[in-house]
Amino acid sequence: MKLREIVESLGLEVKCCGDRLDREVTGAYASDLLSDVMAKSKAGDVWITLQTHMNIIAVAALNDLAGIILVNGREPEEATLKKAEDEGIVIMVSKEPTFEVAGKLYEMGLRGGHGAG
Amino acid sequence: MHAVYQESFHIEGGDFSRAGAAASRVKQILKEIGLDSSYVKRAVVIAYEAEINVVSYATRGKMTLTVSPAKIDITVEDVGPGIEDIELAMQEGYSTASDWIREMGFGAGMGLPNIKKNSDFLEIESEVGVGTRVHAEVHLAKGGRPS
Ligand SMILES: Nc1ncnc2c1ncn2[C@@H]1O[C@H](COP(=O)(O)OP(=O)(O)O)[C@@H](O)[C@H]1O
Ligand SMILES: [Mg+2]
Numbered sequence: 563m564k565l566r567e568i569v570e571s572l573g574l575e576v577k578c579c580g581d582r583l584d585r586e587v588t589g590a591y592a593s594d595l596l597s598d599v600m601a602k603s604k605a606g607d608v609w610i611t612l613q614t615h616m617n618i619i620a621v622a623a624l625n626d627l628a629g630i631i632l633v634n635g636r637e638p639e640e641a642t643l644k645k646a647e648d649e650g651i652v653i654m655v656s657k658e659p660t661f662e663v664a665g666k667l668y669e670m671g672l673r674g675g676h677g678a679g
Numbered sequence: 680m681h682a683v684y685q686e687s688f689h690i691e692g693g694d695f696s697r698a699g700a701a702a703s704r705v706k707q708i709l710k711e712i713g714l715d716s717s718y719v720k721r722a723v724v725i726a727y728e729a730e731i732n733v734v735s736y737a738t739r740g741k742m743t744l745t746v747s748p749a750k751i752d753i754t755v756e757d758v759g760p761g762i763e764d765i766e767l768a769m770q771e772g773y774s775t776a777s778d779w780i781r782e783m784g785f786g787a788g789m790g791l792p793n794i795k796k797n798s799d800f801l802e803i804e805s806e807v808g809v810g811t812r813v814h815a816e817v818h819l820a821k822g823g824r825p826s
Contacts, residue, residue, distance in 0.1 A: 595784050601724060601789065620702070621699070625723075
């Protein structure tokens with residue numbers, strides 16, 4: 563599915579790179595530990611996290627992630643948005659916590675880990 | 680892939696705003712060389728975690744990427760506090776990271792274990808009060824494709 567469907571279905575606010583919502587999403591990963599995301603996320607995953615600092619952009623870019631969903635209505639830092647623009651990383655914000663966001667993505671058919679997408 | 684490729688990158692200790700820049704160059708170079716994405720992914724994890732350790736704990740460091748037909752070699756040398764007990768540092772979950780580093784989602788004690796998991800060869804040398812040298816290799820199958 564495309565990022566656009568996720569944005570519409572979950573009512574996400576797009577903070578960066580709204581011109582890239584045609585990006586294909588093949589899975590999802592939820593974690594707030596950067597080493598864990600480096601080790602376990604896969605290219606094409608959408609990443610659910612509460613981290614808002616700029617290092618999330620490098621992690622997303624290095625792993626070719628489809629985008630980042632910030633939870634609990636957390637605002638990305640200024641420097642994070644600037645870096646996201648430079649790297650073309652889509653940042654979306656949900657008012658809901660991680661559990662609800664992950665549950666909704668699961669219901670939409672997305673899977674994490676090594677399961678089928 | 681024929682010629683041996685080598686490039687070095689500076690890493691500034693304490694500067695989280697540029698953390699990941701060296702790993703990003705490693706990724707770019709390995710992709711340009713045309714290595715299989717599974718090799719690139721492993722090398723990127725090694726480079727990123729080693730880079731973050733320099734940023735987190737050391738004063739400054741240098742990452743050297745060397746690619747030959749047989750392997751990807753990533754060596755990161757730093758000037759810094761060194762590691763007193765390398766065996767302990769290698770244990771999953773062991774971390775001396777400060778609170779603010781942990782708040783950013785670093786300092787889970789997974790860096791060195793993840794470097795080890797992704798390496799075919801790993802050697803860490805360290806002298807307390809002097810610095811640390813992490814030398815990791817990813818071995819390539821003939822033709823650059825994993826078997
Ligand atoms: N380059 C380094 N210089 C000094 N100490 C280091 C270095 N790299 C790792 N360490 C030590 O080893 C520990 C474990 O490192 P690591 O596995 O990457 O986990 P983390 O960085 O999350 O703590 C660190 O907390 C630190 O005490
Ligand atoms: Mg580390």
